[in-house]
Amino acid sequence: MLKEMLRVENLSSGYYRVPVLENASFSVHEGEIVTIIGPNGAGKTTLLKTISGLIRPSSGHIFFDGQEISGAPPHSISRIGIAHVPEGGRLFPNMSVMENLLMGAYGNREVLKTGVLDEVFELFPRLKERRHQLARTLSGGERQMLAIARGLTSRPRLLMLDEPSLGLAPVLVDTIYERLQMLRERGLTILLVEQNVPHALRLADRGYVLENGRIVLEGSCTDLSGNSHIKRHYLGL
Numbered sequence: 247m248l249k250e251m252l253r254v255e256n257l258s259s260g261y262y263r264v265p266v267l268e269n270a271s272f273s274v275h276e277g278e279i280v281t282i283i284g285p286n287g288a289g290k291t292t293l294l295k296t297i298s299g300l301i302r303p304s305s306g307h308i309f310f311d312g313q314e315i316s317g318a319p320p321h322s323i324s325r326i327g328i329a330h331v332p333e334g335g336r337l338f339p340n341m342s343v344m345e346n347l348l349m350g351a352y353g354n355r356e357v358l359k360t361g362v363l364d365e366v367f368e369l370f371p372r373l374k375e376r377r378h379q380l381a382r383t384l385s386g387g388e389r390q391m392l393a394i395a396r397g398l399t400s401r402p403r404l405l406m407l408d409e410p411s412l413g414l415a416p417v418l419v420d421t422i423y424e425r426l427q428m429l430r431e432r433g434l435t436i437l438l439v440e441q442n443v444p445h446a447l448r449l450a451d452r453g454y455v456l457e458n459g460r461i462v463l464e465g466s467c468t469d470l471s472g473n474s475h476i477k478r479h480y481l482g483l
Contacts, residue, residue, distance in 0.1 A: 248275035251404055251435050252297070257306035259296040266292045268459040269306070274404065279426075279436040281446040281467070283480060284456035290439040291333055293456070294406050297437075298330040299323045310404070327403035333412060335393030339382035343373055346381050346392055350399030366395045369425055387418035394425070404435045411442040423449055443480040447471050 252274040260266040267289040274280045282290050295301045297308055299320035308316045315323055324330075329350075338346055347363060367374035370391045376384060381392060390410060397405055410426070411419040423445050429436065430449070440446040447453060447467040455463035455476070463475065470476050 248277060250274075251276045251311060252437065253307075253309040254293075254297070255307040255309070257293070257296060257303055257308065259292060259301050259303045259306075261292075261301070265304070266459055267296065270456070270459075270461050271306075272454050272461060272464065274435060274437050276435055277433050278452065279430055279438060279450040281438040281440055281450035281453045282456055283440060283443050283446055283453060285479075286441070288456045289459040290456055291408055294330060294332075294408050294437070294439055297323075298328060298406065300330075324400060327401075328406065329397035329400050329402035329404070330406045331393050331397040331408065331410070333408040335389050337381040337389060337392060337396070340380060342378055342380055343384070343392055344377045346396050347373075347377075347399050350396035360401065362399055362401055366398055369398075369428060370395050387414055387421065390414060390418075390422060391425070394422070398429075402434075404437060405429070406437045406439075408439045409441060410438070411440065411445060419445060443476070447476075 250273055254273070255271050257270045258265060258268050270293060282293065284290055292301060296303050299318050299322070302317050306316070307314055310326060310328060315326070338349065347366065372388060373391055373395055376388060381389065384392065394407070394410065410422050414422065419442060426436065426449060438446055438450060447470060450467050452465065453467050453470045454461050463470065463473065
């Protein structure tokens with residue numbers, strides 16, 4: 247049986263005492279891809295921000311590799327092996343591609359001695375060509391590649407992605423998901439928040455549906471793809 251890497255138990259959180267996420271529970275096992283799908287405003291981004299320490303939970307527990315991390319600061323959570331690629335990438339626009347990548351290893355410069363940059367450039371060769379360019383001069387697809395690559399530079403054990411296909415042309419979405427498939431083949435554990443439900447369900451092993459701050463469905467992505475609620479509300483079938 248696969249080892250449990252992340253476990254979230256009855257997690258609630260929000261902003262300025264306004265609840266957004268309510269009693270969410272789910273798990274991610276080592277080496278698998280788990281997707282969280284749901285409509286805008288369902289609480290998906292809040293969930294990732296709470297796991298990565300950007301928002302303190304109001305109740306519930308978060309465990310990573312058996313260690314409780316609920317409410318820990320973001321730098322501590324990053325250091326133990328969780329990388330969060332936020333919606334829109336949040337790049338440093340006036341820094342070069344290389345400088346953005348180096349910021350991904352800011353908390354642990356020793357990781358740069360392991361050849362991680364070579365691996366990132368192998369995965370995203372276009373970034374190597376653009377390594378001296380300012381991030382703000384990149385195309386939308388290149389910026390998303392850089393955001394993912396920056397997350398990988400810390401050598402995370404768990405990569406959390408928030409809407410990696412947002413605003414991209416279909417051909418670029420395909421490219422991004424091809425790279426995620428390559429990361430899967432390398433054994434990286436991924437938690438994927440996505441509104442592009444067809445792509446997410448094709449890539450992931452298991453999925454959870456988050457609606458109005460609550461998880462309302464879960465199962466294998468094969469089962470979810472055949473679910474009448476998913477077909478009607480998310481796949482347009």
